[in-house]
Amino acid sequence: xxxxxxxxxxxxxxxxxxxxxxxxxxxxxxxxxxxxxxxxxxxxxxxxxxxxxxxxxxxxxxxxxxxxxxxxxxxxxxxxxxxxxxxxxxxxxxxxxxxxxxxxxxxxxxxxxxxxxxxxxxxxxxxxxxxxxxxxxxxxxxxxxxxxxxxxxxxxxxxxxxxxxxxxxxxxxxxxxxxxxxxxxxxxxxxxxxxxxxxxxxxxxxxxxxxxxxxxxxxxxxxxxxxxxxxxxxxxxxxxxxxxxxxxxxxxx
Ligand SMILES: Nc1ncnc2c1ncn2[C@@H]1O[C@H](COP(=O)(O)OP(=O)(O)OP(=O)(O)O)[C@@H](O)[C@H]1O
Numbered sequence: 108x109x110x111x112x113x114x115x116x117x118x119x120x121x122x123x124x125x126x127x128x129x130x131x132x133x134x135x136x137x138x139x140x141x142x143x144x145x146x147x148x149x150x151x152x153x154x155x156x157x158x159x160x161x162x163x164x165x166x167x168x169x170x171x172x173x174x175x176x177x178x179x180x181x182x183x184x185x186x187x188x189x190x191x192x193x194x195x196x197x198x199x200x201x202x203x204x205x206x207x208x209x210x211x212x213x214x215x216x217x218x219x220x221x222x223x224x225x226x227x228x229x230x231x232x233x234x235x236x237x238x239x240x241x242x243x244x245x246x247x248x249x250x251x252x253x254x255x256x257x258x259x260x261x262x263x264x265x266x267x268x269x270x271x272x273x274x275x276x277x278x279x280x281x282x283x284x285x286x287x288x289x290x291x292x293x294x295x296x297x298x299x300x301x302x303x304x305x306x307x308x309x310x311x312x313x314x315x316x317x318x319x320x321x322x323x324x325x326x327x328x329x330x331x332x333x334x335x336x337x338x339x340x341x342x343x344x345x346x347x348x349x350x351x352x353x354x355x356x357x358x359x360x
Contacts, residue, residue, distance in 0.1 A: 109136040112259060112290050113158065118167035120153050127153045129314035131167075135259075140281065140291045142305035144298070149311040151294045155261050158292075159189050172258055188252030188260035188289075196236040202247060203232050206254065213255040226250040226280060242273030249280060259290040266300060271346055272353065278304050302326075 113135035120128040128150045135141045143151045156162035160180040169176040171183045206219040223229050226246040252260045266274040302322045310318040
């Protein structure tokens with residue numbers, strides 16, 4: 108049995124009179140990639156930010172690695188990795204300097220080149236954040252979540268706006284991080300991404316979880332209702348063409 112690392116029980120959150128999260132409960136297992144899916148405004152980011160200790164909840168109980176969020180938020184902060192908003196990267200510093208800065212804030216010793224290597228950014232060590240492409244920015248921002256050697260990282264739409272290769276490259280990076288034992292919680296609007304990447308997904312709609320299982324099981328359940336997808340006439344799609352023509356491998360994005 109996999110250990111449970113996050114428990115969310117009956118979580119509620121309102122912004123004034125508006126109820127954004129309406130009684131959400133779920134568990135995340137240690138070492139899994141857990142996806143939160145749902146339409147715009149469903150309450151995904153709100154839920155993540157509450158678990159990340161960045162936002163207050165109205166009610167509910169949250170435990171992260173045995174720590175109660177109401178009692179030990181600072182202990183929780185130490186074992187999680189959260190992506191910064193891009194505005195958080197001091198414009199005057201290069202990537203190595205930024206890593207030194209963040210490592211200092213966490214009181215951690217980190218080898219910047221090793222960390223940059225792990226996200227394929229060694230070549231950009233002396234560049235500023237604003238000089239990176241979209242995919243490179245995402246990889247750097249994921250690298251910064253690893254500085255405090257967290258048990259869990261939270262990725263909010265990490266592949267939005269990336270080209271097909273950069274997305275695949277990021278999937279490999281996320282799988283690689285998980286293979287080292289880190290639990291990953293991710294939100295995404297790309298169902299193909301959730302299907303290949305996530306061990307389990309929760310689908311949230313209007314502040315409630317309406318389904319939670321493995322992607323395979325959710326698909327099987329739908330098929331069992333008699334649902335049938337219109338037959339694909341072609342053996343490939345335009346994304347296949349794009350990847351075939353431009354190559355699968357990491358390139359200078
Ligand atoms: N600071 C805030 N003040 C008021 N309402 C907010 C605030 N933050 C979020 N909301 C509202 O709460 C609801 C849930 O927002 P949230 O950002 O959690 O959704 P989401 O599922 O992450 O959406 P998206 O996919 O668009 O990122 C939305 O209706 C949003 O307008």
